Amino acid sequence: MEIWRWAFIGILFLAAFVVKIEAFKLGRSQPTERISGSAGDVLEDDPVGRLKVFVYELPSKYNKKILQKDPRCLNHMFAAEIYMHRFLLSSPVRTLNPEEADWFYTPIYTTCDLTPNGLPLPFKSPRMMRSAIQLISSNWPYWNRTEGADHFFLVPHDFGACFHYQEEKAIERGILPLLQRATLVQTFGQRNHVCLKEGSITIPPYAPPQKMQTHLIPAKTPRSIFVYFRGLFYDVGNDPEGGYYARGARAAVWENFKDNPLFDISTEHPTTYYEDMQRAVFCLCPLGWAPWSPRLVEAVIFGCIPVIIADDIVLPFADAIPWEEIGVFVNEKDVPNLDTILTSIPPEVILRKQRLLANPSMKQAMLFPQPAQPGDAFHQVLNGLARKLPHDKSAYLKHGERVLNWTAGPIGDLKPW
Amino acid sequence: MKLSVLQQSYLNRRSNSFRSSGPLDSSSDSAIKSPAAIFWLVLHGLCCLISLVLGFRFSRLVFFFLFSTSSTNFYTSPFRSTAELAKTLDVRSVLSTNPVSNIELPLLNKTAMNSRVVVGRHGIRIRPWPHPNPIEVMKAHRIIERVQKEQRFQFGVKDPRRVIVVTPTYVRTFQALHLTGVMHSLMLVPYDLVWIVVEAGGVSNETASLIAKSGVKTIHVGFNQRMPNSWDERSKLESKMRLRALRIVREKKLDGIVMFADDSNMHSMELFDEIQNVKWFGAVSVGILVNAANTDETADQKKDEEENARMPVQGPACNASNMLAGWHTFNTLPFAGKSAVYIDDRATVLPRKLEWSGFVLNSRLLWKDGGDKPEWIRDIDMLDGDIDSPLGLVKDPSVVEPLGSCGRQVLLWWLRVEARADSKFPPRWIIDPPLEITIPSKRTPWPDAPPEFPANEKPVIGIQEPIVKHTTKTRTSRSKHRSKRKHETRTDTQVSTRHSEQN
Numbered sequence: 004m005e006i007w008r009w010a011f012i013g014i015l016f017l018a019a020f021v022v023k024i025e026a027f028k029l030g031r032s033q034p035t036e037r038i039s040g041s042a043g044d045v046l047e048d049d050p051v052g053r054l055k056v057f058v059y060e061l062p063s064k065y066n067k068k069i070l071q072k073d074p075r076c077l078n079h080m081f082a083a084e085i086y087m088h089r090f091l092l093s094s095p096v097r098t099l100n101p102e103e104a105d106w107f108y109t110p111i112y113t114t115c116d117l118t119p120n121g122l123p124l125p126f127k128s129p130r131m132m133r134s135a136i137q138l139i140s141s142n143w144p145y146w147n148r149t150e151g152a153d154h155f156f157l158v159p160h161d162f163g164a165c166f167h168y169q170e171e172k173a174i175e176r177g178i179l180p181l182l183q184r185a186t187l188v189q190t191f192g193q194r195n196h197v198c199l200k201e202g203s204i205t206i207p208p209y210a211p212p213q214k215m216q217t218h219l220i221p222a223k224t225p226r227s228i229f230v231y232f233r234g235l236f237y238d239v240g241n242d243p244e245g246g247y248y249a250r251g252a253r254a255a256v257w258e259n260f261k262d263n264p265l266f267d268i269s270t271e272h273p274t275t276y277y278e279d280m281q282r283a284v285f286c287l288c289p290l291g292w293a294p295w296s297p298r299l300v301e302a303v304i305f306g307c308i309p310v311i312i313a314d315d316i317v318l319p320f321a322d323a324i325p326w327e328e329i330g331v332f333v334n335e336k337d338v339p340n341l342d343t344i345l346t347s348i349p350p351e352v353i354l355r356k357q358r359l360l361a362n363p364s365m366k367q368a369m370l371f372p373q374p375a376q377p378g379d380a381f382h383q384v385l386n387g388l389a390r391k392l393p394h395d396k397s398a399y400l401k402h403g404e405r406v407l408n409w410t411a412g413p414i415g416d417l418k419p420w
Numbered sequence: 421m422k423l424s425v426l427q428q429s430y431l432n433r434r435s436n437s438f439r440s441s442g443p444l445d446s447s448s449d450s451a452i453k454s455p456a457a458i459f460w461l462v463l464h465g466l467c468c469l470i471s472l473v474l475g476f477r478f479s480r481l482v483f484f485f486l487f488s489t490s491s492t493n494f495y496t497s498p499f500r501s502t503a504e505l506a507k508t509l510d511v512r513s514v515l516s517t518n519p520v521s522n523i524e525l526p527l528l529n530k531t532a533m534n535s536r537v538v539v540g541r542h543g544i545r546i547r548p549w550p551h552p553n554p555i556e557v558m559k560a561h562r563i564i565e566r567v568q569k570e571q572r573f574q575f576g577v578k579d580p581r582r583v584i585v586v587t588p589t590y591v592r593t594f595q596a597l598h599l600t601g602v603m604h605s606l607m608l609v610p611y612d613l614v615w616i617v618v619e620a621g622g623v624s625n626e627t628a629s630l631i632a633k634s635g636v637k638t639i640h641v642g643f644n645q646r647m648p649n650s651w652d653e654r655s656k657l658e659s660k661m662r663l664r665a666l667r668i669v670r671e672k673k674l675d676g677i678v679m680f681a682d683d684s685n686m687h688s689m690e691l692f693d694e695i696q697n698v699k700w701f702g703a704v705s706v707g708i709l710v711n712a713a714n715t716d717e718t719a720d721q722k723k724d725e726e727e728n729a730r731m732p733v734q735g736p737a738c739n740a741s742n743m744l745a746g747w748h749t750f751n752t753l754p755f756a757g758k759s760a761v762y763i764d765d766r767a768t769v770l771p772r773k774l775e776w777s778g779f780v781l782n783s784r785l786l787w788k789d790g791g792d793k794p795e796w797i798r799d800i801d802m803l804d805g806d807i808d809s810p811l812g813l814v815k816d817p818s819v820v821e822p823l824g825s826c827g828r829q830v831l832l833w834w835l836r837v838e839a840r841a842d843s844k845f846p847p848r849w850i851i852d853p854p855l856e857i858t859i860p861s862k863r864t865p866w867p868d869a870p871p872e873f874p875a876n877e878k879p880v881i882g883i884q885e886p887i888v889k890h891t892t893k894t895r896t897s898r899s900k901h902r903s904k905r906k907h908e909t910r911t912d913t914q915v916s917t918r919h920s921e922q923n
Contacts (some may be wrong), residue, residue: 034574170539191535223575225568229560251542258544263590265560285569301671339547346559350566357567 011368025082035362036355037247038329042322042390046364047378050385052097054392057104058091061111065131069115079121080208080297081114083380084157086371087114090381106388108185111135114160118411125166129179130420132156132166136181150407151185152398155388158182159208161293163189165198168292173198180411184398187304187393190295192317199317204387207319207381210300212372218277229265230345230376231283231307232256233276234298235266235291252312253289263342266419280305284353285345286329289313300369306360308353310345312338320368320383329359333415390407484890569606572610577696582612582676584669584783585683589627589683590620590647593839596630596684596849603634605687611696613637614676616668618661620647629848639668640692649841650762655772658682659806666800670786676782680776680810684835691831694823695780700794701814702821706778707830708750708771711837733830735778736822744822749773762841769836772808777832779810780823794819 038046066088070076076085088110098104111126128130140146146154158164164182165173174197178187182200191198192205236257238248245254260266268287273279280286286302290313299318302309309330311318318326326332333344359365367378375381400406410417585606589599606613615638619627622642631638633838643661669678677695681687689828695702708731732750739745750771752759760767783798796815803812811817824831846852 067739154801155500174539196537221575225569225571227564227568229564245544248543251544252535255543255546258546259550263557265552265557284564335542339545339550340555342560346556346563348563353563353567354570357570 011345016359019271029041032138038324038362040321040323040325045050045323045386046368046383048382048386048389049377050382050389053389054096054105054385055098055103056091056094056096056106056108056385056388057098057101057145058088058108058110061135061138061273061398065111065135069112069326070188073115073117075117075121075204076112076115078211079117079123079329080210081123081159081208082191083159083206083371084112084114086209086373087157087188087381087384089373090375091256094381094385096373096385101143103313104145105153105392107139107153107393109135109139109156111156113158113166123160123166125160126225127420128160128166129176129416130418132164132179133181134420135414147396148400149394150182150400151182152395155186155188155204156182156188158187159206160189162198163187163203164200165226170292176413179416183407186388191293192319192321193294193313194315194317196315204384204392205317205319205321206384207300207369208295208297209371210297210304212370215277215301215304220278220281224282226282226284228267228283230260230267230280230285230287230310230341231279232266232268232287232289233271233273233279235270248292250314250335252335252338253291255335256287256289256312256341259339260342265342277301278303280307285310288330290316299330303360303369304366306357308360310341319380320387323383323386324365324368329356329365329371331356366391379413507616577693580611580696582614582674583609583692583695584674584676584678585613585615585681585682586618586662586665587615587677587683588618588620588643588658590667591624591626592647593843593845594626594837595626595683596845599630602681602683603631605689606636606681607634608689609692611692612676614639614674616641616665618643618665620645620657620661626848629897641665641668641838649837651760651769654763656806659776659808663800663803665805666786669783670788670800672785673787676783677780679780682775682777682834684837685777686833686835688831690829694829694831695824698780698782698821699820700782700785701797701810701819702780702823703736703827704778704780704823705733705748705830706775707833708732708734709833709835710750710755710768710770711835732832733827734775734828735824735830736820736836738822738826742822742826744818744820747774748827763838764841771834771836772774774809774811775834776809777834779820781810781813785813873899 015081026408030195034053040046057265066085070085075272076082088108091108091110097311101107104159114123114125116124116127136146136151150340155293156164158166160166161168162173164178164187165176166179167173168178178200187200187203188206189203190206190208193199196294206415234253235248236253237243239244242248245251248254256266256268260268267279267283280301284307286298286305286307286309288296288302288309288311294313294327299309299311301307310333311326311330312333314335318324318330331345331348333341337344367376368383369379371380574670587602589595606615613636614637615631615634617627617631617638617640620643621642622644623640624642628640631640638809641664643657643659643664645660647657657792666678668674676699679691679695691704710732733748734750735748736744737748750773752770755768755770758767759770785793786800787793796819798813798815800813807813811820814820
């Protein structure tokens with residue numbers, strides 16, 4: 004009997020060994036790997052049937068007329084607000100009956116007031132938002148029912164609903180008081196920051212999908228650049244001495260690695276920017292004036308491991324995508340040792356990150372394609388909203404209860420728009 | 421470009437804010453300035469005045485130290501400029517006294533406590549030696565190699581077969597030049613390699629020492645015939661040598677893909693990837709680099725230029741449905757009668773109709789026993805006479821597979837360049853024993869330093885000893901030397917004073 008028992012255990016070990024080898028081999032030969040974040044394996048979830056969204060009918064001065072005045076809004080990195088509106092209008096999650104809706108969407112384009120150079124000015128945005136909310140609260144009863152707790156707004160500007168591009172001023176203003184209970188969908192994300200509300204959904208900035216598709220190169224082109232970056236290190240116009248822009252991190256990258264052959268970094272604008280990213284192993288995504296950047300989206304699409312240098316940043320869809328396993332996070336104070344940090348990553352880890360990046364659902368989740376495709380950023384936003392359901396009991400106010408202070412905020416905001 | 425928008429955006433954003441949005445901005449902010457803000461403004465003005473008087477920047481850091489209430493985290497690492505952390509405090513103190521809504525205040529305190537990110541000016545951290553570290557560079561290269569190996573594994577050729585390279589060669593001046601080129605190309609090939617080098621005139625140490633540095637598996641075979649001096653004869657002999665190599669493949673039953681790499685050709689790395697796609701017998705396009713010799717008549721020259729504007733290509737020609745339809749060969753008519761006959765002629769060297777190097781074959785075609793060999797291949801041992809190109813091995817030329825996207829990609833280049841027949845070169849390109857005569861060069865870029873010889877009364881022999889070795893030749897060279905120097909003194913009066921005394 005003893006012999007049989009030992010033989011049985013021996014066979015078990017052998018089987019386990021063989022199975023592990025097979026699994027190892029299988030894992031190695033697969034070019035992609037499944038992605039599951041803290042919320043689970045949710046990238047490919049289908050939001051249809053899990054939530055219903057009602058789209059308010061606002062007068063066109065809030066959306067269409069603004070777009071007509073400046074069609075450049077369709078191409079800049081804040082264009083997500085426009086495309087989300089278009090997506091929701093024709094999506095199966097839309098419902099025309101507000102009584103059965105779980106979420107309410109207000110189509111207002113707050114980031115479309117552009118300077119001649121294409122830069123959005125946020126000075127009128129608080130007033131515009133305020134006037135829109137006044138409109139929906141007086142024409143429909145649903146705002147007052149919850150004071151906005153089941154409403155969501157897209158605010159893709161630099162510091163979200165703080166509506167300013169300068170961080171100090173944005174912190175000063177804080178989030179618009181009227182949006183205090185609503186869910187914000189924004190590109191900005193930094194932990195413990197005034198402008199990141201609890202429960203916000205972080206989305207990637209808009210990057211034109213067709214443009215990136217046309218610059219794809221064959222996948223067997225060997226990756227020969229170690230670290231790649233193109234962009235400013237010093238913002239000479241606004242911060243000539245350095246130290247404010249990017250909290251000194253970009254300048255530190257330049258000063259420490261400008262003569263390093265492994266770091267292909269410069270301020271040039273090459274025509275082969277996308278192609279070069281596909282030939283690089285690591286792509287730097289340091290913060291600028293705001294911590295987020297379209298470089299993250301570009302790096303993910305082109306399979307280049309993003310090196311994120313932005314303390315406390317919250318990356319898009321952080322509960323669905325496990326960014327720590329995909330990108331490399333470097334503290335701003337560790338920038339002088341960036342080469343040591345990157346070369347000390349074991350090759351198996353690098354290959355795993357590349358496999359995760361090669362996953363098509365990962366790439367799809369970062370894009371806003373027109374027309375919408377399953378698994379893209381629009382669907383991830385809806386998934387995020389669906390995960391917040393059902394609404395908490397505190398969302399629904401008792402009759403006559405008022406939480407919002409309609410006269411809060413700077414006096415300039417109270418002027419009608 | 422998105423980048424330019426980004427760059428310009430932040431560039432102009434600030435200037436915009438100063439220019440146009442000033443009144444707007446202040447209107448959206450609190451209209452009533454709090455006393456703290458006024459205090460700090462006055463302090464700022466005071467500091468500016470003091471700086472003006474003193475002549476250097478008077479930091480408000482002093483006041484920060486005096487009035488600091490909340491704990492901030494200091495940056496203790498080396499700084500590039502003095503950090504004005506007082507600015508940080510500015511923001512916070514202003515905010516704490518501003519009459520903003522109650523909701524924001526607790527959030528603000530959270531910002532001060534939990535976040536390690538501080539708004540304001542930061543130092544630019546530079547490490548003590550901001551230059552590449554060679555160990556890190558090597559590690560990075562190893563990472564890149566591993567990544568590329570994985571890429572090749574995923575997207576490259578699956579199950580690569582061994583490459584059998586056949587090279588005919590012989591000892592001559594340019595052999596080192598050509599063979600080293602081929603050798604380095606073969607060393608870069610990522611697949612298993614066997615290099616069969618057939619040498620005319622028997623195995624020699626020259627060739628053996630050259631190919632020993634390759635690090636690939638080599639089979640060095642001698643062919644008992646000297647290489648003749650005319651191009652025609654040479655290519656005939658090379659064909660025989662290649663057949664000899666194919667017999668070796670048959671004898672040893674080598675398994676893989678046979679390709680012909682002539683020692684003066686240039687191969688691209690894509691060639692080796694492309695030939696892995698061959699099933700039995702393939703053909704690639706060869707670019708012919710023909711050196712058009714200088715002709716006297718200008719009319720001929722112009723025609724030559726037109727001809728040479730497009731590089732002639734030898735290889736398979738396909739029809740619209742990507743099937744083999746024929747062959748592109750080199751047009752020899754413009755060079756009729758003007759081509760080189762002997763190896764050291766200065767005229768143009770012409771290729772054969774179809775060069776061997778443009779063909780690849782599966783080594784199983786050469787094996788003796790039937791197996792799964794197709795029946796259109798001729799047996800090497802049954803050949804009567806010699807064949808001009810591998811097409812002589814197939815009975816039906818339509819079975820040839822065109823490679824390199826049907827011959828559109830030129831994957832290797834043919835070139836024949838040889839030195840004069842009487843050119844000499846040191847064996848193995850090693851100068852041994854070292855050269856005996858060293859003559860200082862007459863024209864040096866630096867001005868002639870006065871020679872470090874002692875007093876002029878010393879005899880000539882003693883002075884010139886350090887320059888010239890003690891051999892029988894010395895005397896004659898010295899006399900030549902002297903005469904040369906005599907010439908020099910006539911021309912160069914400045915130098916001549918000392919030299920003439922020596923003489």
